[in-house]
Amino acid sequence: GENVEQHPSTLSVQEGDSAVIKCTYSDSASNYFPWYKQELGKGPQLIIDIRSNVGEKKDQRIAVTLNKTAKHFSLHITETQPEDSAVYFCAAIFNSGNTPLVFGKGTRLSVIA
Amino acid sequence: KAGVTQTPRYLIKTRGQQVTLSCSPISGHRSVSWYQQTPGQGLQFLFEYFSETQRNKGNFPGRFSGRQFSNSRSEMNVSTLELGDSALYLCASSLGASAGNEQFFGPGTRLTVL
Numbered sequence: 001g002e003n004v005e006q007h008p009s010t011l012s013v014q015e016g017d018s019a020v021i022k023c024t025y026s027d028s029a030s031n032y033f034p035w036y037k038q039e040l041g042k043g044p045q046l047i048i049d050i051r052s053n054v055g056e057k058k059d060q061r062i063a064v065t066l067n068k069t070a071k072h073f074s075l076h077i078t079e080t081q082p083e084d085s086a087v088y089f090c091a092a093i094f095n096s097g098n099t100p101l102v103f104g105k106g107t108r109l110s111v112i113a
Numbered sequence: 114k115a116g117v118t119q120t121p122r123y124l125i126k127t128r129g130q131q132v133t134l135s136c137s138p139i140s141g142h143r144s145v146s147w148y149q150q151t152p153g154q155g156l157q158f159l160f161e162y163f164s165e166t167q168r169n170k171g172n173f174p175g176r177f178s179g180r181q182f183s184n185s186r187s188e189m190n191v192s193t194l195e196l197g198d199s200a201l202y203l204c205a206s207s208l209g210a211s212a213g214n215e216q217f218f219g220p221g222t223r224l225t226v227l
Contacts, residue, residue: 032213043117043203043218044156051213089156093213100146100169101216103156 002027002094006104013080014112021107023090024072032093033073034101035064039086047088048075080111115140117206117219125225131192134222138185138206144168145187146216147179150201159202162187163210191224199226 003026013019025033031052036044050057050064050073057064061080066073077084087108091101118137126132138145146169147159158171162181179189185206191198201223205216 034215036218041220043205043220045218046215049215100158100161100171102158105155 002099002102004090004092004102004104006090006107008107009105010108010110012110012112015080015082017080019075019077019080019084019109019111021075021088021090021109022072023074023092023104024070025092025094025102026071027092027094028068028071030071030092030094033064033066034091035075036089036091036103037086038089038106044089077109080109082111082113085109085111117204117217119202119204119219119222121222122220123223123225125227126194127227128194128196130194131190132194132224133188133190134202134204134224136187136189136204136206136219138187138204139217142206142208142217143185144207144210144214145181145185146205146207147187147189148203148205149173150203150221151199156203159189161210168210194226196226199224 006023034049037047038044050066061078063076087106089106090104120135144163146161148156150156161169165181176192181187201221203221205218207214207216
């Protein structure tokens with residue numbers, strides 16, 4: 001069935017280091033892959049997304065890469081800061097966009113000052 | 114521009130009761146999706162409404178229902194509450210139908226069933 005696997009479930013990094021979160025998906029027809037950040041007491045907030053016609057997208061310290069052949073995509077955060085601490089979710093659209101987003105189980109990122 | 118608002122923010126109910134949650138989307142957004150978030154299952158899709166019509170439905174029992182009004186505001190209802198319904202219920206709005214459109218989430222309603 002439609003599935004998004006996300007790893008790791010928890011990640012601790014020192015301030016200034018990089019963090020990488022990886023997701024794999026089951027449907028080769030998926031074409032939209034957003035990443036959300038959820039802080040305590042808040043709803044998820046979109047931080048970056050990528051569509052299947054590009055392999056990489058950057059926005060300041062955040063980048064996402066997509067490998068459609070291998071069916072995986074990754075979030076890269078460079079020069080991490082304490083305010084990056086949150087739960088991050090990857091997601092994918094299946095069935096050529098006729099179904100809603102399917103989310104990964106989330107990664108709790110802790111940036112240690 | 115005001116974000117997505119959800120009311121109430123916190124709710125405590127007992128088993129067997131019913132509950133209605135409300136979501137007001139961003140002005141101009143016509144699609145509202147509802148999700149259940151629990152520590153064990155993560156974010157699970159409940160249903161999506163677009164222009165007052167249910168466009169998609171997740172794999173939840175019939176006790177979970179929803180509707181959308183002409184002003185795009187949406188409500189979801191859970192009847193005969195069970196302990197396992199305790200969760201954070203999130204709604205998200207988007208300009209068009211959710212697929213491929215950026216979804217903006219509200220802060221959620223924390224439901225506790227005793």
